[in-house]
Amino acid sequence: DALQQQLDDLQDFQIIAHRGASGHAPEHTWPAYQQARRMGADYLELDLHMSADGELMVIHDDTLDRTTDGSGPVKDHTLAKLKALDAGSWFNESHTDRAEEAYAGAELLTLDEVIDRYGSDVRYYIETKSPERYPELQRALVETLEAEGLVASGSVVIQSFSQDSLEQVHALNADIPLVQLVWYSPAEDGSGLTEWTGVTPDPAEITDADFQAIADYAVGIGPNVVYDGEDVIDAGFVEQAHDNGLLVHPYTINDVDQMQRLLDWGVDGMFTNFPDRLSGLVE
Ligand code: G3P
Numbered sequence: 001d002a003l004q005q006q007l008d009d010l011q012d013f014q015i016i017a018h019r020g021a022s023g024h025a026p027e028h029t030w031p032a033y034q035q036a037r038r039m040g041a042d043y044l045e046l047d048l049h050m051s052a053d054g055e056l057m058v059i060h061d062d063t064l065d066r067t068t069d070g071s072g073p074v075k076d077h078t079l080a081k082l083k084a085l086d087a088g089s090w091f092n093e094s095h096t097d098r099a100e101e102a103y104a105g106a107e108l109l110t111l112d113e114v115i116d117r118y119g120s121d122v123r124y125y126i127e128t129k130s131p132e133r134y135p136e137l138q139r140a141l142v143e144t145l146e147a148e149g150l151v152a153s154g155s156v157v158i159q160s161f162s163q164d165s166l167e168q169v170h171a172l173n174a175d176i177p178l179v180q181l182v183w184y185s186p187a188e189d190g191s192g193l194t195e196w197t198g199v200t201p202d203p204a205e206i207t208d209a210d211f212q213a214i215a216d217y218a219v220g221i222g223p224n225v226v227y228d229g230e231d232v233i234d235a236g237f238v239e240q241a242h243d244n245g246l247l248v249h250p251y252t253i254n255d256v257d258q259m260q261r262l263l264d265w266g267v268d269g270m271f272t273n274f275p276d277r278l279s280g281l282v283e
């Protein structure tokens with residue numbers, strides 16, 4: 001069936017358009033998603049927050065300040081207020097070489113709007129952001145996906161740094177493929193690498209049991225690759241994840257040499273702001 005087809009397809013290399021083709025157009029707007037589709041992305045990556053009136057909003061940051069002409073927390077604004085914001089002009093101002101008139105005034109989007117437009121024509125790689133801030137987000141998300149038939153059509157992966165959020169999703173619908181995100185950065189006491197989520201220890205010390213604990217609920221792991229110019233994972237990490245039945249989808253890879261290096265390590269997909277660069281390599 002379609003869900004099994006999705007799992008089979010995940011065994012092949014996946015181009016995950018990070019916030020859409022967000023290197024070319026303002027992240028999480030129609031131009032970014034349209035360009036990602038044209039560039040051959042397998043998945044559109046969406047980050048979710050909620051409006052004050054409970055709408056699922058596609059935006060990365062907790063706050064509006066960086067990517068819109070509004071300010072303050074997303075969750076303090078109603079849908080109507082959020083839809084009135086300009087989520088495109090900031091891009092033209094900060095990337096003058098890639099600016100396009102059409103980007104000015106681009107709207108923030110709801111998950112419903114994105115699904116209404118693309119349905120099961122695309123696949124969605126949806127991140128639950130700040131689940132502690134939005135305790136009702138998981139249920140609202142799963143209900144939406146089920147109502148639209150997008151789980152059965154094999155159209156969705158759900159990712160989070162929060163193991164708790166992923167487990168909530170699975171309690172609601174155990175068919176949705178999950179990916180555990182991890183972030184490796186140096187420990188403050190200088191003892192090595194650490195991470196935000198409490199899911200895995202230092203990759204140099206990670207054991208099969210650690211990977212298995214993730215494989216109990218997830219199909220894959222999504223790590224960062226570099227911190228402050230230094231690699232935090234290596235080919236051995238990818239191999240050990242594979243040996244434990246986990247896919248590896250590193251984020252966020254925009255440099256072509258870096259993409260090639262990770263392809264050589266055998267990763268199963270990458271998050272990138274430049275899907276065109278990655279599709280040029282994997283064709
Ligand atoms: O979801 C993968 C990657 O996007 C995680 O980091 O902060 O860009 O959402 P962030």
Ligand code: CA
Pocket residue numbers: 045046047127
């Ligand atoms: Ca993300």
